[in-house]
Amino acid sequence: xxxxxxxxxxxxxxxxxxxxxxxxERLLCAGADVAICARTEDAVRSAVNEMRDSIQDQTLKVQGxxxxxxSESSVRKLFEWLxxxxxxxxxxxxxxxxxxxxxxxxxxxGEWDQVIGTNLSGVYHCCHHALPRMRARGGGWIVNIASLxxxxxxxxxxxxxxxxxxxxxxxxxxxxxxxxxxxxxxTVLPGSVSTEFNPAGIADWKIAPEDIAETVAMILAMPxxxxxSHVEVRPSRPPRK
Numbered sequence: 102x103x104x105x106x107x108x109x110x111x112x113x114x115x116x117x118x119x120x121x122x123x124x125x126e127r128l129l130c131a132g133a134d135v136a137i138c139a140r141t142e143d144a145v146r147s148a149v150n151e152m153r154d155s156i157q158d159q160t161l162k163v164q165g166x167x168x169x170x171x172s173e174s175s176v177r178k179l180f181e182w183l184x185x186x187x188x189x190x191x192x193x194x195x196x197x198x199x200x201x202x203x204x205x206x207x208x209x210x211g212e213w214d215q216v217i218g219t220n221l222s223g224v225y226h227c228c229h230h231a232l233p234r235m236r237a238r239g240g241g242w243i244v245n246i247a248s249l250x251x252x253x254x255x256x257x258x259x260x261x262x263x264x265x266x267x268x269x270x271x272x273x274x275x276x277x278x279x280x281x282x283x284x285x286x287x288t289v290l291p292g293s294v295s296t297e298f299n300p301a302g303i304a305d306w307k308i309a310p311e312d313i314a315e316t317v318a319m320i321l322a323m324p325x326x327x328x329x330s331h332v333e334v335r336p337s338r339p340p341r342k
Contacts, residue, residue: 102319102322102323103322104131104318104319104321104322105131106128106131106132106133106191106192106321107132107133108132109132109133109134109191109192110133110134110135110136110183110187110188110189110190110192111125111128111133111134111135111190111192111193112135112136112137112138112179112183112190112192112193112194112227112231113125113128113135113136113137113138113194113196114137114138114139114168114193114194114195114196114197114227115138115139115170115196115197115198116135116136116137116138116139116148116165116194116196117137117139117144117145117147117148117165118139118144118148118296118297119294119296119297119310120196120246120291120294120296120310120313120314121137121139121196121197122137122148122310123309123310123311123313123314124194124196124313124314124317125137125148125152125163126152126155126314127311127314127315127317127318128192128194128317128318129152129156129161129163131318131321132158132161133161134162134163134187135152135161135162135163135164136162136163136164136165136166136183136186136187136190137149137163137164137165138165138166138167138168138170138179138197139165139167139168139197140167140168140169141167142167145165145166145167146165148165149163149165162187164186164187166179166182166183170195170197170219170223170224170226170227171215171218171219171222171223171226172226173226176223176229176230177230179230180230180231180234184234189234190231190234190235190241191235191238191241191242192241192243192321193227193228193231193235193241193242193243193244194244194246194317195223195224195227195228195243195244195245195246196246197219197223198219198246198298199215199216199219199220200216200261200298201215201216201260201261202257202258202261203257203259203260204256204257204259205259208259208260212260213260216260216261216263216264217260217263217264217267219264220261220264220265220268221264221268221271224245224268224271224272225271228243228275231243232275232279232284235282235283235284236282236283236284239283240282240283240284240285241283241284241285242284242285242286242320242321243275243284243285243286243287244286244287244288244289244317244320244321245268245272245286245287245288245289246289246291246313247265247268247272247288247290248261248265248290248291248292249290249291249292249333249335250262250265251265251266251268251269251288251290252266252269252290268288269288269290269331272286272287272288272331273288273330273331276328276330280328285328286330287320287328287329287330287331287332288330288331288332289313289316289317289320289332289334290331290332290333290334291308291313291334292307292308292333292334292335292336292339293307293308293336293339294307294308294309294310294313295307295308295309295310296310306336306338306339306340307336308334308335308336312334313334316332316334320332
């Protein structure tokens with residue numbers, strides 16, 4: 102199913118590398134103007150320049166801004182910038198994430214706050230600012246990148262599991278609250294993805310970031326009558342245990 106986002110604007114958080122970068126590039130290929138954010142200005146600038154060099158349609162906009170999604174004031178400024186530079190969001194992909202993997206006794210309060218603040222509160226902040234704008238534009242799409250860790254706990258995952266379990270529940274509630282306003286909300290739960298974020302590292306058997314980007318594209322390409330609210334993506338042949 103072909104995806105055509107010509108005339109639409111997408112914001113991808115954590116868009117400088119890994120899943121977020123792959124999603125941003127896929128949405129560009131579909132004709133969207135794309136904005137990305139990440140914590141550091143250097144990372145954002147480098148990723149934006151690389152994407153600008155690679156796109157064939159030079160009429161498309163690719164822009165970026167440093168932002169900490171765990172900070173409400175930072176997110177507010179991000180959306181004000183997006184309004185001024187690109188006219189506001191039609192698509193929001195909440196991908197920014199932090200992983201700190203320790204048992205609870207070893208997990209410091211600041212580490213807990215960092216994981217929950219980015220992975221859960223960060224999605225709240227972005228959705229809180231995106232939803233009124235999407236209403237004003239007649240609708241939109243929110244895709245939250247969660248994890249299979251949002252339904253399967255693992256040792257050392259106290260903070261990460263809590264953030265992703267919470268994200269899955271929050272995403273479904275947002276979907277139920279706003280589906281009649283033309284806003285579609287979907288949650289993607291990847292298993293092991295071959296990025297540096299994964300504690301086990303990069304491996305051929307894992308899901309490629311581009312596969313998650315194609316999953317997002319599939320969600321956005323569905324007819325208006327249909328909403329894919331929740332999709333799990335797993336490696337087809339993980340190592341046997």
